[in-house]
Amino acid sequence: MRNRFLTRIPNGFDLPRRIARLGELAYNLWWTWNPEAERLFRELDNELWERVGHNPIRLLRTIERAALNAAALRPDYLARYEGVFKSYDGYMTTSESWAERQGLQEHLIAYFSMEYGFHEMLPIYSGGLGVLAGDHLKEASDLGLNFVGVGFLYSEGYFTQRISEDGWQEAINQPLDVASLPMLLVRDENGEPRKFSVEFPDHPVWLQIWEVRVGRVPLYLLDANLDANAPEDRLLTARLYWSDLERRIRQEILLGIGGVRALRLLGYQPSTWHMNEGHAAFLTLECVREKMAQGLSFEEAAAQVRQSSVFTTHTPVPAGNDEFPLWLIEKHLANFWPALGLTRDQFMDLARHQQAWGETFSMGILALRFSAKRNAVSELHGRVSRRMWHFLWPELKEEEVPITYVTNGVHIATWMGRRMRLLLDEVLGEDWIERQDDPTLWEKLEDLSPARLWEVRLHLKRRLVFYLRERVRERWRAGGFHPVQVVASGVLLNPYALTIGFARRFATYKRANLLLRDIDRLLYLINRPNMPVQIIFAGKAHPADEPGKQLIQQIYRQVKRAETAGRLVFVEDYDINLARYLVQGVDLWLNTPRRPMEASGTSGMKAALNGVLNCSVLDGWWREAYNGRNGWAVGDDQDYASPEAQDDADARSLYALLESEIIPLYYERDGRDVPQEWLERVKESMRSIIPTFNTRRMVKEYLHHLYLPAEPEYQM
Numbered sequence: 085m086r087n088r089f090l091t092r093i094p095n096g097f098d099l100p101r102r103i104a105r106l107g108e109l110a111y112n113l114w115w116t117w118n119p120e121a122e123r124l125f126r127e128l129d130n131e132l133w134e135r136v137g138h139n140p141i142r143l144l145r146t147i148e149r150a151a152l153n154a155a156a157l158r159p160d161y162l163a164r165y166e167g168v169f170k171s172y173d174g175y176m177t178t179s180e181s182w183a184e185r186q187g188l189q190e191h192l193i194a195y196f197s198m199e200y201g202f203h204e205m206l207p208i209y210s211g212g213l214g215v216l217a218g219d220h221l222k223e224a225s226d227l228g229l230n231f232v233g234v235g236f237l238y239s240e241g242y243f244t245q246r247i248s249e250d251g252w253q254e255a256i257n258q259p260l261d262v263a264s265l266p267m268l269l270v271r272d273e274n275g276e277p278r279k280f281s282v283e284f285p286d287h288p289v290w291l292q293i294w295e296v297r298v299g300r301v302p303l304y305l306l307d308a309n310l311d312a313n314a315p316e317d318r319l320l321t322a323r324l325y326w327s328d329l330e331r332r333i334r335q336e337i338l339l340g341i342g343g344v345r346a347l348r349l350l351g352y353q354p355s356t357w358h359m360n361e362g363h364a365a366f367l368t369l370e371c372v373r374e375k376m377a378q379g380l381s382f383e384e385a386a387a388q389v390r391q392s393s394v395f396t397t398h399t400p401v402p403a404g405n406d407e408f409p410l411w412l413i414e415k416h417l418a419n420f421w422p423a424l425g426l427t428r429d430q431f432m433d434l435a436r437h438q439q440a441w442g443e444t445f446s447m448g449i450l451a452l453r454f455s456a457k458r459n460a461v462s463e464l465h466g467r468v469s470r471r472m473w474h475f476l477w478p479e480l481k482e483e484e485v486p487i488t489y490v491t492n493g494v495h496i497a498t499w500m501g502r503r504m505r506l507l508l509d510e511v512l513g514e515d516w517i518e519r520q521d522d523p524t525l526w527e528k529l530e531d532l533s534p535a536r537l538w539e540v541r542l543h544l545k546r547r548l549v550f551y552l553r554e555r556v557r558e559r560w561r562a563g564g565f566h567p568v569q570v571v572a573s574g575v576l577l578n579p580y581a582l583t584i585g586f587a588r589r590f591a592t593y594k595r596a597n598l599l600l601r602d603i604d605r606l607l608y609l610i611n612r613p614n615m616p617v618q619i620i621f622a623g624k625a626h627p628a629d630e631p632g633k634q635l636i637q638q639i640y641r642q643v644k645r646a647e648t649a650g651r652l653v654f655v656e657d658y659d660i661n662l663a664r665y666l667v668q669g670v671d672l673w674l675n676t677p678r679r680p681m682e683a684s685g686t687s688g689m690k691a692a693l694n695g696v697l698n699c700s701v702l703d704g705w706w707r708e709a710y711n712g713r714n715g716w717a718v719g720d721d722q723d724y725a726s727p728e729a730q731d732d733a734d735a736r737s738l739y740a741l742l743e744s745e746i747i748p749l750y751y752e753r754d755g756r757d758v759p760q761e762w763l764e765r766v767k768e769s770m771r772s773i774i775p776t777f778n779t780r781r782m783v784k785e786y787l788h789h790l791y792l793p794a795e796p797e798y799q800m
């Protein structure tokens with residue numbers, strides 16, 4: 085496999101010779117999904133590892149020399165060091181990756197996303213869309229695909245969340261210390277940063293490019309935080325999802341048009357262009373412009389661009405797609421349409437959307453029109469999308485609308501707890517992760533002893549509880565924390581009680597408060613003698629989402645009540661690190677979206693692969709995964725006429741399930757205190773869910789159905 089990276093890793097760490105390659109490992113995210121590699125860093129100084137936010141570059145820069153010297157003398161450490169680098173070198177240099185065996189290495193795929201969630205040290209994601217993009221790149225690397233990602237380096241990252249005593253979310257934005265992030269600036273032969281500009285009608289915005297190594301895959305992050313730019317322009321890549329439309333459209337122009345220019349500058353000629361959501365849709369117009377500059381007509385160029393473009397939609401409501409008033413398009417793109425040989429009106433027609441309140445330019449429509457391959461992210465979401473966009477294909481029947489679906493998956497190596505992975509190594513054989521998408525492999529779970537499985541489950545839950553206590557300890561020590569918040573953050577959690585997790589973005593459709601609809605019934609359920617139940621909430625609301633923040637407050641006010649006995653908990657600052665602890669440590673993962681708003685959802689898949697059971701509305705992925713024996717379904721497989729009616733019905737269904745099925749099953753124990761029946765469900769959940777709802781299956785489907793050339797069925 086050829087080295088695809090354009091930057092050189094500095095040997096800036098002064099490390100003992102025997103362990104000098106730790107510095108190299110720190111610059112490749114590969115270590116984040118290889119637990120043995122992570123241990124090499126953590127073991128050097130466990131407390132420092134926590135203090136530096138699991139960032140190995142910061143660790144290696146600040147650690148005491150004595151700790152490094154001690155590790156370099158320990159035979160067990162050195163043996164594991166050798167083992168890790170043997171797998172790392174094998175991974176990076178193999179010529180036998182899956183893609184190479186399939187003869188796919190010539191087909192370059194460029195993937196564009198507004199956000200990427202790889203790891204907590206790199207806060208350039210806000211939620212599921214970003215985590216999906218991160219998992220997609222990791223899997224592309226594992227499969228050996230010829231793949232390149234494009235996104236933004238947000239100079240302030242996503243915000244840190246604090247909850248006031250009264251339950252109000254406070255957003256803290258701080259500049260990232262870019263020099264200690266695992267990325268390097270792309271430079272020219274003279275060592276100068278490579279820069280390029282995107283022209284707005286009044287002035288250019290300059291961008292520089294950072295390279296992140298995601299295993300074998302390079303990711304390029306655009307960055308406008310340059311002296312050459314006006315202060316207002318530098319802000320364009322400061323934060324995710326500005327709510328100010330003017331900043332938002334400029335961001336999207338930088339991502340789409342700037343992203344194509346960055347790839348060209350770096351010498352990339354992709355065969356497939358994948359837009360993860362409509363934010364990047366301007367990339368199609370830049371590709372059309374390029375082809376017209378080489379002499380093609382607009383129609384010819386557009387037809388070619390369609391053939392190589394793939395669009396994944398993630399939102400089931402029209403309002404979820406970015407749309408801009410026409411005057412904003414005019415203000416920022418008036419210098420662009422002449423290059424396409426179009427008039428203002430013709431340009432607006434490319435994505436004109438007639439709304440009740442006027443006309444807009446819809447990024448969703450632009451993406452749909454300029455990609456021959458389009459997909460939703462679950463079977464139900466496919467149906468909803470075909471209905472939603474039917475008006476663009478009035479001559480077709482709804483079921484013929486050319487939007488297919490690829491159900492989301494998760495990257496197993498990233499999300500599975502280490503102890504669970506070791507247990508599966510024993511049961512399935514050490515190479516199981518290479519065969520993860522083979523359902524027959526998972527039949528072997530039959531042989532897994534419930535007692536061993538229970539041991540791992542208890543271990544993962546204790547880890548969660550102790551971790552949360554340490555978090556509260558640090559928070560309390562830092563000051564400004566009211567004593568009741570100490571309780572509200574989980575210090576009274578019992579590592580042996582049935583523990584329910586609810587953690588995700590606090591968008592109102594996710595109905596975090598559904599469980600609170602009948603608060604007296606809930607208090608009764610969690611406080612029954614010999615059957616304690618505890619519920620852990622976590623999640624951020626977008627800073628401009630007032631109803632989302634009110635939802636957090638509503639929950640926080642209940643969490644603080646003495647009647648909960650400390651069994652309702654809200655943990656601040658949900659991120660990938662906390663997500664990992666939660667999806668591994670709780671017993672039951674709860675998801676209560678207002679159907680069909682959850683296009684897919686992925687956190688429940690992360691839970692399932694750790695032996696956690698799902699209890700969820702039949703929406704998104706769960707509607708496909710649920711088989712009656714591998715978890716629980718809240719409500720029925722139907723849509724409701726009114727949200728009120730749906731909330732009522734779903735809340736009733738949820739309380740009844742908890743009271744008469746879930747809680748009793750969990751506390752039904754054999755003579756050795758093992759919940760045999762519960763664990764039967766866990767095994768059935770792992771057997772039926774893991775081989776399908778992973779990124780291996782998902783990325784292979786993208787390849788076969790969307791990335792590789794096949795005759796387009798429809799043209800627009």
Ligand SMILES: *Cc1c(COP(=O)(O)O)cnc(C)c1O
Pocket residue numbers: 210211212213215587588589658659660663664684685686687688690
């Ligand atoms: C997986 C994940 C999500 C997505 O969760 P859903 O419940 O699918 O919305 C959001 N945020 C983080 C940090 C995650 O790890």
